[in-house]
Each structure stands twice: as C-alpha cells, then as structure tokens.
Amino acid sequence: MNKNLIPDERYRAGVIPYARMGYWAPDYSPKDTDVLALFRVTPQEGVDPVEAAAAVAGESSTATWTVVWTDRLTDCDVYRAKAYRVDPVPNSPDQYFAYIAYDLDLFEEGSIPNLTASIIGNVFGFKAVRALRLEDMRIPVAYLKTFQGPATGIVVERERLDKFGRPLLGATVKPKLGLSGRNYSRVVYEALQGGLDFTKDDENINSQPFMRWRERFLFSMEAVNRASAATGEVKGHYLNVTAATMEEMYERAECAKELGSAIIMIDLVVGYTAIQSMAKWARKNDMILHLHRAGNSAYARQKNHGINFRVICKWMRMAGVDHLHAGTVVGKLEGDPFTVKGFYDTLREPHTPMRLENGLFFDQDWASLRKVMPVASGGIHAGQMHQLLHYLGEDVVLQFGGGTIGHPEGIAAGATANRVAVEAMILARNEGRDYLTEGPEILERAARWCSPLRGALETWKDVTFNYESTDTVDFVALTTPTY
Amino acid sequence: MKLTQGTFSFLPDLTDEQIERQIEYCLANGWSLGIEYTDDPHPRNSLWEMWNLPMFDVAEPKAILFEINACRKAFPNHYIKLIANNSTRGRETVALSFIVNRPAQEPGFRLDRQEAAGRTVRYTIHSYATDRPAGARYNGAS
Numbered sequence: 001m002n003k004n005l006i007p008d009e010r011y012r013a014g015v016i017p018y019a020r021m022g023y024w025a026p027d028y029s030p031k032d033t034d035v036l037a038l039f040r041v042t043p044q045e046g047v048d049p050v051e052a053a054a055a056v057a058g059e060s061s062t063a064t065w066t067v068v069w070t071d072r073l074t075d076c077d078v079y080r081a082k083a084y085r086v087d088p089v090p091n092s093p094d095q096y097f098a099y100i101a102y103d104l105d106l107f108e109e110g111s112i113p114n115l116t117a118s119i120i121g122n123v124f125g126f127k128a129v130r131a132l133r134l135e136d137m138r139i140p141v142a143y144l145k146t147f148q149g150p151a152t153g154i155v156v157e158r159e160r161l162d163k164f165g166r167p168l169l170g171a172t173v174k175p176k177l178g179l180s181g182r183n184y185s186r187v188v189y190e191a192l193q194g195g196l197d198f199t200k201d202d203e204n205i206n207s208q209p210f211m212r213w214r215e216r217f218l219f220s221m222e223a224v225n226r227a228s229a230a231t232g233e234v235k236g237h238y239l240n241v242t243a244a245t246m247e248e249m250y251e252r253a254e255c256a257k258e259l260g261s262a263i264i265m266i267d268l269v270v271g272y273t274a275i276q277s278m279a280k281w282a283r284k285n286d287m288i289l290h291l292h293r294a295g296n297s298a299y300a301r302q303k304n305h306g307i308n309f310r311v312i313c314k315w316m317r318m319a320g321v322d323h324l325h326a327g328t329v330v331g332k333l334e335g336d337p338f339t340v341k342g343f344y345d346t347l348r349e350p351h352t353p354m355r356l357e358n359g360l361f362f363d364q365d366w367a368s369l370r371k372v373m374p375v376a377s378g379g380i381h382a383g384q385m386h387q388l389l390h391y392l393g394e395d396v397v398l399q400f401g402g403g404t405i406g407h408p409e410g411i412a413a414g415a416t417a418n419r420v421a422v423e424a425m426i427l428a429r430n431e432g433r434d435y436l437t438e439g440p441e442i443l444e445r446a447a448r449w450c451s452p453l454r455g456a457l458e459t460w461k462d463v464t465f466n467y468e469s470t471d472t473v474d475f476v477a478l479t480t481p482t483y
Numbered sequence: 484m485k486l487t488q489g490t491f492s493f494l495p496d497l498t499d500e501q502i503e504r505q506i507e508y509c510l511a512n513g514w515s516l517g518i519e520y521t522d523d524p525h526p527r528n529s530l531w532e533m534w535n536l537p538m539f540d541v542a543e544p545k546a547i548l549f550e551i552n553a554c555r556k557a558f559p560n561h562y563i564k565l566i567a568n569n570s571t572r573g574r575e576t577v578a579l580s581f582i583v584n585r586p587a588q589e590p591g592f593r594l595d596r597q598e599a600a601g602r603t604v605r606y607t608i609h610s611y612a613t614d615r616p617a618g619a620r621y622n623g624a625s
Contacts, residue, residue, distance in 0.1 A: 155573075155574060155575070155576045158576065158577070159529070159576055159577070162488060162526065162529065162580075163490075164490060164576075164577045164578060164579055164580045165490040165567075165577075165578055165579030165580065165581075166490050195487070195493060214601075214602075218602050218603065218604070221604075221606070222604065225594055225606040225608070226594060228526055228592075228594075228608055229591070229592040229593065229594040229608050230484065230591070230592075231484070231486070231487045232484070232486040232487065232488055232524055232525075232526055232591065232592060233487055233488055233526055234526045234527070258603065259603060259604075260605075260606055350572075350573045368573070371573075416493070419493045420493045420494065423490065423491050423492075423493050423494050424494060426490060426491075427491060427494060427497075427501070427505075430504070430505050430508040430579075431501075431504045431505075431508070432504075432508070446494075449495065
C-alpha cells in the first residue's frame with residue numbers, strides 16, 4: 001500500500017490533493033509491463049509541480065475532482081496511474097518533466113483509441129496546468145504484441161518493389177488542387193518514367209468538383225503501368241483514399257486494389273480508428289499503406305503544449321502504417337537534426353535506447369513490430385543529396401515535388417536528375433568516399449554527363465531553409481532527478 | 484529501352500574496378516554475395532536463375548569478380564545482377580542489387596490492356612523477350 005495514504009483520511013468525503021489520493025508515488029519502481037509516459041508540465045502559478053504531476057496522473061487514469069467511496073470497491077491502487085518522478089526542465093524554470101506509470105490492465109489490447117483516450121483524453125484541458133505536452137512513451141513489449149504493426153514494413157516493401165540499397169524517390173503531384181484526371185496523370189507518367197519510384201496524391205486531394213476520385217485513380221494507374229512498361233521497374237502512385245466515412249474509404253481502397261496499385265494513402269486526420277482499420281485492410285490485401293501526417297503540426301510543434309511527434313511515430317508504428325512523413329532536416333518544414341533522428345529511429349529501429357539528446361526518454365524494445373519507412377518531403381532538391389543521405393540514411397522515401405516538377409527541362413528531366421544524384425551518391429558512399437564533404441563535387445562530376453542533373457543544380461544550387469526550429473531537444477547531456 | 488532495375492542503372496555501366504569496390508563494401512558489411520541471371524526481366528520476376536549458390540564464405544573480392552566474368556562468358560546476352568544478402572535479424576533480405584551485364588539489344592515490354600467494366604482497365608506487362616523460348620532469347624540476332 002502506498003505510504004502516502006492514511007486510509008481513514010483518504011476516503012473521507014471532500015476534496016484532497018491528487019498527490020495525497022495516491023497519484024504521487026516517488027518510491028514506485030515501474031514494472032516491465034507498465035506503460036510509461038513523460039509529460040512536460042507547466043503548472044499554474046502557485047501550483048506545486050508534484051501536485052501538478054499527480055493531477056496529470058490522476059486525470060489520465062482513475063481520478064475525478066473529489067473523493068469517491070466507490071474506489072473502495074476496486075483494487076484501486078493498481079488502477080491509479082502513478083507519477084513517480086518529477087524533474088525540472090533544463091533552462092525552462094516554469095516547466096517540469098513528470099514521469100507517470102500506468103498498469104497494463106488500464107488499456108484495451110490492440111487499441112490506439114483506447115490508449116490515447118486515457119493518455120491524452122481529458123488531461124490537456126485541466127485547469128491546474130497552464131500547458132501540458134506529452135513528450136514520450138514507453139510501450140511495454142506485452143502491449144506491443146497485441147498490435148499488428150506495419151502492414152508491409154520496410155523489408156517487404158523493398159522486396160515487392162525490387163529496390164534495394166538506396167533511398168526510394170518520390171514526388172507529390174503539383175498543383176495539388178485543380179488538375180483534371182488526364183492532366184494529373186501526365187505528371188505521374190513523366191515523373192515515374194523519368195526515374196522516380198513513386199508519385200503521390202497530396203493530403204487534400206480526395207474527390208472534388210474538378211476531379212472526382214475515380215477519374216484520378218483510373219488515369220493515374222494508366223500512367224503507373226505505362227511507366228512500368230517503359231522502364232521494367234515496379235512503380236507506384238499513392239492513391240489517397242481519405243474520405244468522410246469508412247465505407248467510402250474501403251470502396252476507394254478496393255478500387256485501387258482492382259486497378260493493381262501497389263500502394264494507397266490516408267491522412268492522419270482520418271483518426272486512429274480509421275488508421276487501424278486501413279492497416280488491417282492493407283495487410284489483408286498486400287497493399288503498402290502511406291500515411292500523410294496532415295494536421296500534426298496543429299498540436300505537435302509548440303514546445304510547451306500538445307504531443308511531441310515522436311509519440312505520434314510510436315502510435316503510428318503500432319497502428320500499422322508503412323510510410324510516415326517524419327521530416328527532412330534540410331527542407332522547408334520544421335525539424336532540427338537531433339529531433340528528427342529520434343523520429344527516424346523510432347520508426348525504423350528494432351530497439352531504441354534512451355537517448356535524451358534525440359528526445360528519447362525511455363529504452364524501447366519494438367518486439368519485432370515491422371519497420372515504418374520514413375518519408376522526407378518539403379523543399380528538398382537534388383543538390384542536397386549528400387546531406388539527405390547523411391542525415392536520413394537509405395531507408396527513406398525522398399520526395400522531391402517542386403524539385404522534380406519545377407525542373408526547367410520538364411518533369412522527366414527533374415526525375416532523372418534526382419535518380420542520378422541518389423545513385424551517384426550511393427556509389428560514392430559505398431566506395432568509402434567522404435560523401436558529405438565531397439558531395440557537391442560528386443554531383444558536379446555526374447552533372448558533366450547528365451544534363452538534367454546539371455539543370456537541377458544550376459536552378460536550385462543556393463536554395464536553403466535556415467530557420468531556427470521551434471521544437472528542439474532539451475538535453476545535451478543527462479540530468480539528475482531532484483525530487 | 485534500358486532496363487533500369489537495380490541500384491545503379493541510371494549511371495554509366497560500372498567498370499570491373501567499380502564493381503570490385505562495391506563488392507568490398509558488401510563484404511565489409513558482412514553480406515554474402517550471389518550472382519543471378521535471366522532472359523525474362525519482367526518487373527515481377529523475383530526469381531532469376533542462380534549462378535551457383537551465394538558465396539557465403541568467399542572473402543576475396545577478386546574471386547567474386549572472377550565468378551561474375553565466368554557468368555558473363557556463359558550468358559553474354561542475359562541480364563546478370565550481383566545480389567548482396569544481409570542475414571541480420573530483422574533484415575534478412577537483399578541489401579544491394581545491381582546489374583552487371585545486359586543484352587546488346589533490350590527489346591523491353593509491351594503494355595497489354597484489357598478494357599473492363601466501367602472505365603477500368605486490367606493491365607499486363609508483357610516482356611517481348613519471352614515471345615521466344617527460353618534459351619533462344621537475346622541471342623544477339625534479335
């Protein structure tokens with residue numbers, strides 16, 4: 001029994017601090033089967049950080065605002081989440097890291113909606129905290145084993161595509177809204193036959209007045225098959241099946257399957273239940289499932305409130321998607337190298353050790369759940385190939401939208417430039433060259449015999465996006481607990 | 484057409500010296516190397532013929548290059564690729580795969596369409612080479 005509890009006082013009707021209700025347990029040592037969560041807590045002025053942490057534990061598990069006698073009909077000490085450690089956040093005087101442990105029986109097997117209904121359900125609107133951010137979670141192996149995980153995974157995706165040893169290349173069709181089906185498929189065909197592996201619908205192209213979904217699907221699959229015949233390679237176009245209802249999504253996915261597509265996509269905004277449903281469908285139908293993280297920055301970007309994207313990465317690996325946009329480091333969207341490495345490792349590694357400099361607060365064994373292919377998209381071009389390979393590795397889809405379609409000599413030339421750049425860089429890396437330093441020279445040399453690459457390098461050579469990141473890691477070294 | 488399967492098909496054909504350096508990279512990673520050849524390069528043909536077993540215990544790049552050249556000599560007008568197998572747990576698949584020989588003439592593929600219900604089409608990719616019997620394809624005459 002928790003030593004903070006004095007039974008007769010504990011259950012007297014009325015309001016007592018959460019810490020005294022049993023939600024603060026500094027002596028508790030988490031079990032291997034516990035779900036662990038790390039919150040960044042900004043208490044209201046005058047609220048003790050320990051009480052704020054206990055309140056978060058309480059409101060994300062069994063508590064309500066007042067004492068209820070019905071607790072005593074249950075083995076309530078087990079069901080209470082326990083805040084077991086509170087650390088001040090380095091260089092942020094009003095913020096605290098609260099570690100909270102949850103018993104495995106609090107959660108339904110294989111359900112992201114149930115897990116998240118507890119962990120992020122009520123607690124983010126709680127008045128005693130001014131702001132709250134879920135920074136990381138440790139999912140126990142026992143719980144992971146109740147999830148399907150990625151429908152296809154990196155290994156099987158590569159085997160199906162017959163593409164090994166280099167990053168995959170893609171492009172999102174632009175303009176993302178307004179093209180007719182026929183004109184849309186022109187972009188798909190040119191990009192794929194020029195050398196890309198994939199093209200992609202954008203997040204907000206579903207079934208609008210200018211192009212209904214069947215028009216896009218039919219014309220795009222003509223393009224995919226034409227490109228495949230022209231090159232002898234397996235090609236794909238991510239057909240976005242996002243729709244208003246599950247019935248409609250299944251109908252679109254079935255059509256994609258009948259047309260022979262290798263891959264479909266959904267948006268994060270469809271919700272966790274729909275994502276898990278589509279992941280099951282994808283496993284059953286040998287389909288690669290691409291997830292566009294539409295909407296995530298609405299809650300993931302600000303440092304003091306919301307959900308860190310690394311947690312979304314964990315949930316999505318459990319939910320079962322095969323692709324997830326996870327940052328570019330060098331492109332136009334948010335993400336410093338240390339934070340992005342944490343995302344990529346979470347998606348791709350069989351085991352991620354605690355590494356605070358990458359924002360990973362827990363050891364995480366992935367229990368043989370398949371690996372998610374990260375996707376780098378947004379403001380990247382062939383001239384950055386050495387940096388992209390260095391930061392992101394070879395298990396990644398590099399998506400050059402503008403960097404393909406905006407090529408001065410046309411879309412196919414843009415695609416060829418990207419493909420030649422990636423192959424030249426892989427060749428050099430494998431030969432043991434210091435490709436990060438020699439990258440520009442390696443590309444220049446290839447551009448001597450490849451005019452599309454020369455055109456790309458000349459067009460985008462000075463384009464960089466050097467803005468300070470909003471979401472950065474807090475640690476360069478380990479901290480020690482103070483409570 | 485030029486078949487662009489494999490990791491380096493968009494680069495000029497690799498010289499033996501360049502191939503040797505890729506072999507060194509594979510061996511340094513602990514991957515075993517195998518040679519496979521085919522006269523049916525359909526994109527879904529995942530089972531090219533094996534030129535002997537993968538060379539699990541060969542640590543000498545020159546010996547592997549020797550086998551590549553022996554395979555080229557036996558099948559000068561086939562597609563030949565070098566495959567690196569990574570046996571690491573959780574990976575256990577091909578790590579690198581690139582073409583080291585191709586026929587003088589590459590006829591490519593025809594796209595067959597079967598018009599089906601509504602506006603749908605059933606697609607089949609047909610390898611021109613397979614119009615001729617196995618063994619008589621890519622024999623130089625084309």
